[in-house]
Amino acid sequence: MNTEINKHPHRRYNILTGEWILVSPHRTKRPWQGKTEKNSKEERETYDPSCYLCPGNSRAGGETNPNYEGAHSFENDFPALLTEAPVKDFENGLLKAEAETGICKVVCFSPDHSLTLPLMEVKDITEVVGLWKKEYLDLGNKNNINYVQIFENKGSMMGCSNPHPHGQIWSQKSIPTEILKKSKHFKDYWNENKSSLLGDYLKQELELNERILAQNEHFVALIPYWAVWPYETMIIPRKHYQHIGQLNTAEEKAFAEIIKKLTIKYDNLFETSFPYSSGIHQIPTDGKAYPEWHFHMSFYPPLLRSATVKKFMVGYEMFAGPQRDITAEQAANNLNELSDIHYLKQ
Numbered sequence: 001m002n003t004e005i006n007k008h009p010h011r012r013y014n015i016l017t018g019e020w021i022l023v024s025p026h027r028t029k030r031p032w033q034g035k036t037e038k039n040s041k042e043e044r045e046t047y048d049p050s051c052y053l054c055p056g057n058s059r060a061g062g063e064t065n066p067n068y069e070g071a072h073s074f075e076n077d078f079p080a081l082l083t084e085a086p087v088k089d090f091e092n093g094l095l096k097a098e099a100e101t102g103i104c105k106v107v108c109f110s111p112d113h114s115l116t117l118p119l120m121e122v123k124d125i126t127e128v129v130g131l132w133k134k135e136y137l138d139l140g141n142k143n144n145i146n147y148v149q150i151f152e153n154k155g156s157m158m159g160c161s162n163p164h165p166h167g168q169i170w171s172q173k174s175i176p177t178e179i180l181k182k183s184k185h186f187k188d189y190w191n192e193n194k195s196s197l198l199g200d201y202l203k204q205e206l207e208l209n210e211r212i213l214a215q216n217e218h219f220v221a222l223i224p225y226w227a228v229w230p231y232e233t234m235i236i237p238r239k240h241y242q243h244i245g246q247l248n249t250a251e252e253k254a255f256a257e258i259i260k261k262l263t264i265k266y267d268n269l270f271e272t273s274f275p276y277s278s279g280i281h282q283i284p285t286d287g288k289a290y291p292e293w294h295f296h297m298s299f300y301p302p303l304l305r306s307a308t309v310k311k312f313m314v315g316y317e318m319f320a321g322p323q324r325d326i327t328a329e330q331a332a333n334n335l336n337e338l339s340d341i342h343y344l345k346q
């Protein structure tokens with residue numbers, strides 16, 4: 001393999017979206033400067049009386065949370081989508097709009113206000129995976145729900161206002177842009193090769209072993225070759241599954257294990273509660289078959305060099321396309337050098 005290109009400015013192709021990213025490795029002449037700031041090991045309270053997600057507390061919408069003991073979901077009090085759309089589609093000359101409907105839910109990962117995924121026990125993360133699976137299937141079975149997006153915004157840097165461990169699920173009638181892009185590339189590859197694009201990519205990554213971060217019997221975590229964010233990662237099931245509803249009990253646990261392992265690495269990188277947006281991309285729930293699809297979970301973290309230095313998507317990125325300095329291989333090396341034990345527990 002020609003690795004000479006990795007030392008000079010080049011563009012890398014994202015096989016899933018068909019987009020390119022500019023990589024400028026010559027700009028990272030400075031030595032690795034991780035852990036420049038030590039963060040205090042302050043303990044958060046396990047219960048916050050003012051938190052609208054803690055068990056037994058009342059929410060802004062007037063409801064009271066049950067005294068839930070594990071993963072718990074409920075409909076968002078301030079949903080971005082509503083089940084009824086009293087308006088019709090709109091078209092006037094070059095102006096075009098469509099009515100959109102959907103259901104938005106909140107998923108509390110734990111009743112313990114102080115926790116995050118990397119600090120939770122594998123059995124409790126497995127419960128979260130089980131709830132994601134249940135919600136994906138239940139919401140997806142509804143007539144007007146053709147796509148279910150499971151995601152988490154972690155940390156105030158990602159716009160998350162409440163530190164209580166939780167994620168969201170937005171489900172809707174239409175199929176969103178990112179899914180349409182990936183569907184096209186999965187399908188083109190499937191038609192030509194009759195195999196999974198991501199499955200074949202995974203095989204190549206495992207052979208090269210340059211960007212692999214963690215693996216177990218059922219899942220692999222890696223930095224994708226075309227990563228945009230400095231420490232962007234992806235968790236891929238070894239089996240060619242289209243959605244999380246296909247996971248069996250052992251696979252749910254393996255998924256939880258690799259999520260824990262990956263997020264511990266993240267926290268250890270700058271010894272901080274590492275912010276990110278994560279999401280699971282899987283097939284639409286419109287009843288059609290998508291044999292070409294291979295579900296995966298992606299993490300997009302904004303941090304670059306320390307707990308406070310983030311990557312900005314400005315200028316060239318806004319007007320031309322994404323760019324990064326540190327290569328995906330350097331980022332993988334930095335993460336692979338870290339302990340598997342969370343820094344708060346060392």
Ligand SMILES: [Zn+2]
Pocket residue numbers: 047048051052053054055112113164
């Ligand atoms: Zn709370």
